[in-house]
Amino acid sequence: MSAESLNTGKTYGGSSVGGGPTHQETVPDVDVVKIAPVPAEHLVEEGTPDLSVFDAKTVERAEAIVARYPQSRSALLPMLHLVQSVEGRVSQAGIHFCAEQLGLTPAEVSAVATFYTMYKRKTCGEHLVSVCTNTLCAVLGGDDIYRRLGEHLGADGKRLGHNETAGEPGAPGSITLEHAECLAACDLGPVIQVNYEYFDNQTVDSAVELVDKLRNGERPAPTRGAPLRDFRTAELELAGFFPEDEAEYQAGVDGPSAAVETLRGAKLAHERGWVAPAMPDEAPLPEVQKK
Template sequence: MSSTGSTYGGSGVGAGDTHQATVRDTDVLGVSPVPAEHLVAEYVEDLGVFDPIVGKAQAIITRYPQSRSALLPMLHLVQSVEGRVSQAGIQFCAAQLDLTAAEVSAVATFYTMYKRKTCGEHLVSVCTNTLCAVLGGDDIYKALGEHLGSDGKKLGHNETAGEPGEPGSITLEHAECLAACDLGPVIQVNYEFFDNQTPESAVALVDALRAGEKPAPTRGAPLRDFRTAELELAGFWPEDEADYRATVDGPSAAVETLRGAKLAEDRGWTAVPYPDDVPLPEVEKK
């Protein structure tokens, strides 16, 4: 018997050969049914839309000893312009921070707060994690999907009712834990809390938003539109003190959240004080 034998399913490729050495390369551009030069040529987006925020981008960078640490707020800044993180936004961040587009994309696609599709004027996030779901979060999400849908089709996750970015447009998403289990089921609008919701109250809320109203959140700062909230997440606030206070002031703690601390105070409960010096455990010598 030949020492080479038949391999690769009887192809006759010898043991000393490789598939690469015996099979010709395919001209993928030649056989493509559509023009595919973009697969081998780098495409540079028009970054002109970001010219007004170059100064803000540089201001963010100066906050950090390493410029790449500015990437997260920089992505929020980009999102405040377009309502999403586009490919142009990724290239803008890469150019400002001296990173590759791949490095920026890896971060932008990891965090759910960075959107790849343009958001509506308002982002409505419905908590569907365990406790909120049990208390009615799933019912709220279903009711909003049906109410905001059209032509008999429910609005789905990260889909928008209305023209994205235009007044009255709503982007709906189901969210993982929003850290408000004591007040569930909860909704956030542009990351501000609306607690103890029901399907009926949630529908009334989005109807008010679509009508141009800005209902007061249960706690936290007054409601802003999505792009303004993104600018604030990037770290930019009104310079005037009165305007700043009007933007951020609001009730921050709910009675339910403080109930344990109040109960301990009323009953005189105290925790064992943490020791000033804690000895480290012995490390086994090798």
């Protein structure tokens, strides 16, 4: 075999892709003396962040959350909501606060906080607007609603994107927009949630009208569920804290909880006498084939 044929780069199948001199033939050998370290300041935050934002009342609430569970680490999810009620997000300080309260490492807390989409790494607006873009809502208009709200809330010709905020985050009238995979309301699509309260059967126009009212300081009544609160108050409630005054508590949680569309099947079954077959006392298990 000639030297020329050795450099053609032909493969077993005869392809000439990659033909020509190899990298080894064209670049002289270089002895590696040492490897320069990669700066890590953008990857790791050294030391413990300032936790002073979490005041004595927050610490008291954190201790109350821990007391609900036989194992303290089980309190992590509601405690992350507590952190968001203070900062509007889960910051590095929030991560370390939860770790200290629960005897976990910051890495363990961070693994949970970055797994669930309800925990935000950027400060949310006064209101979190979630547009369902899963299959049924999408084909009924959810995609159009999300696109139009992005355009409407954007600035300088740039559309507002997922988990981005119009206005100063946390300030009155500020809105964080997100697309949600499923809001579990296919019978009422397209649906929007504002701070996790439902606004059903939306259109592009009604969605724009809704966010305009929110930006103007109004709080429209959700289609069903509790009266509308701001994002941080909703987060405090998700952590399990409500007004101690009974009348105030009832006013904050009472509201229509089901829609006509949702109950239609149950109503038809009742009217027509449909019942599910009774469960047998014993259900024989199928035989398992021997291998």
